[in-house]
Amino acid sequence: MKKVIILGGGIAGLSTAIALQRIGMDVRVFEKTAELKPVGAGIILAPNVVRIFEEWGMTQQLIKHGQFLDRFVIFSDKGKSLSRLNENHPKQTIAIHRADLHNILLQALKTVPVYLGKEAAGYQQHSNGVTVYMNNGEEVSGDILIAADGIHSVIRKQLLPKISPRYAGYTCWRGVALIENRLNIAQELHELWGPNGRFGYLPISKTMAYWYWLINARPNDPLIAKYSVSDLIERLKNYPQPVTDILELTENQHILKHDIYDLPAIDQYVFDNIALVGDAAHAMTPNLGQGACQGIEDAYILGLSLARHPDHGLQDYQVKRLHRAKKFVNMSRRVGVMAQLEHPLLCRIRNVMMRTTPQAAYRKQNQFIYDYHY
Ligand SMILES: Cc1cc2nc3c(=O)[nH]c(=O)nc-3n(C[C@H](O)[C@H](O)[C@H](O)COP(=O)(O)OP(=O)(O)OC[C@H]3O[C@@H](n4cnc5c(N)ncnc54)[C@H](O)[C@@H]3O)c2cc1C
Numbered sequence: 001m002k003k004v005i006i007l008g009g010g011i012a013g014l015s016t017a018i019a020l021q022r023i024g025m026d027v028r029v030f031e032k033t034a035e036l037k038p039v040g041a042g043i044i045l046a047p048n049v050v051r052i053f054e055e056w057g058m059t060q061q062l063i064k065h066g067q068f069l070d071r072f073v074i075f076s077d078k079g080k081s082l083s084r085l086n087e088n089h090p091k092q093t094i095a096i097h098r099a100d101l102h103n104i105l106l107q108a109l110k111t112v113p114v115y116l117g118k119e120a121a122g123y124q125q126h127s128n129g130v131t132v133y134m135n136n137g138e139e140v141s142g143d144i145l146i147a148a149d150g151i152h153s154v155i156r157k158q159l160l161p162k163i164s165p166r167y168a169g170y171t172c173w174r175g176v177a178l179i180e181n182r183l184n185i186a187q188e189l190h191e192l193w194g195p196n197g198r199f200g201y202l203p204i205s206k207t208m209a210y211w212y213w214l215i216n217a218r219p220n221d222p223l224i225a226k227y228s229v230s231d232l233i234e235r236l237k238n239y240p241q242p243v244t245d246i247l248e249l250t251e252n253q254h255i256l257k258h259d260i261y262d263l264p265a266i267d268q269y270v271f272d273n274i275a276l277v278g279d280a281a282h283a284m285t286p287n288l289g290q291g292a293c294q295g296i297e298d299a300y301i302l303g304l305s306l307a308r309h310p311d312h313g314l315q316d317y318q319v320k321r322l323h324r325a326k327k328f329v330n331m332s333r334r335v336g337v338m339a340q341l342e343h344p345l346l347c348r349i350r351n352v353m354m355r356t357t358p359q360a361a362y363r364k365q366n367q368f369i370y371d372y373h374y
Helices: 011-022 047-055 059-065 098-108 154-159 229-235 242-248 291-308 313-339 344-356 359-370
Strands: 003-007 026-030 042-045 067-069 071-076 081-085 093-097 120-126 129-134 139-142 144-147 166-178 188-194 197-203 208-216 250-262 274-276
Touching: 003 011, 003 129, 003 139, 011 026, 011 098, 011 291, 026 139, 042 047, 042 098, 042 291, 047 059, 047 093, 047 291, 047 359, 059 093, 059 098, 067 197, 071 344, 081 344, 081 359, 093 098, 093 208, 120 154, 129 144, 144 154, 154 274, 166 242, 166 313, 188 344, 197 242, 208 242, 229 242, 229 250, 242 250, 250 313, 274 313, 291 313
Parallel strands: 003 026, 003 144, 071 188, 144 274
Antiparallel strands: 042 093, 067 093, 071 081, 120 129, 129 139, 166 208, 166 250, 188 197, 197 208
16 A cells, blocks of 8 residues: 655645545655644635535534635625625535634544654655655655645745745734624625725634734734734724724734735646645635635545546646646735725725626636536
8 A cells, every 4th residue: 555645734734634544545644843733713615625525524523613604795995895706605615713623634534643743854756755854853755745834845845946935915914703692793704895905704603703804015014013903903993893893802812914925826736756735736815715725625636536546646636736726826816916906096996896797707706616526
């Protein structure tokens, strides 16, 4: 039986481990951190991957900890509806706290060992496999290496030294508000777009709401790095009411800030017996909420390809994934340019365009993203 090394215990690495466990492969996961602590607050799992989790028998767990979303609605910063997305998929989108998702993925790994505190420094390919060199001097060998080590992947850097992450031009605050029964919000994702940035909020459980705010900024801007909840409330005081309410229910230790980067779309995910998956292959801006979803699609397709084509499964995975994942990278970046407009006149023109875009155009985009069948 082929021995598989998965590098990285993020969403893509753990999902790949589940997919390969299901087809009976000998899999081990190596993760650099000493404790698996997912970075981020909430996450949206769209219909294209809820279908995969359904097949893996995991949706009951996701629903138990998370929350169904009925649709995504984009408003102007004055509260005027601009577009409605994902309306045709009731009970097929699940929002959940990242820590809960991670626990559910880990629980699904029945037989796969996850070794923590193992940071890879590089690899060497040889005729009968691949060896990964860890920073602590250990070496691990296998037949196949799956690099799921994120946007700054050391494996990708060794394979494709010229490819590096690019700054998208905006930064993102994220947080979780303990709403309990103090605030009533719909089972929907609402985004408010305006010259003062894009604010999104949604429920991720019966008691918690997840929110995010994206504004244009220089990378590592020290002036805004230390914003507290009250600074955010001050900057967003002219946005519709739920914004302040949600921020007021957030504690400072529950906010995170990250500059947004993606990877230029690359043309190769497979290099003999090494495959890139997740952000290591196609990190994208968060504008379509598909980064992790595409990593989960990678995992699922990799499992199918290796099961169907034991001799050329990795190549089959690349053929099936390259085009679709690349499209998401480019689409996400384009949506970001539109969504992050700041000039009031340009914002008004964009809003008119969004309101007058025929529903059929949104439906076509939704079909590409959510109605994907494998
Ligand atoms: C603001 C924001 C909101 C988002 N919202 C959504 C959303 O709603 N829905 C969605 O689908 N996606 C969303 N995404 C994207 C999503 O978070 C990422 O695409 C996803 O988490 C990537 O998972 P990954 O496993 O590929 O990489 P990572 O999460 O980066 O995991 C990589 C793992 O590898 C480990 N690692 C790194 N280097 C090494 C090494 N050398 N050796 C061993 N281990 C190593 C890391 O510690 C980490 O555990 C969002 C992203 C952002 C920034």
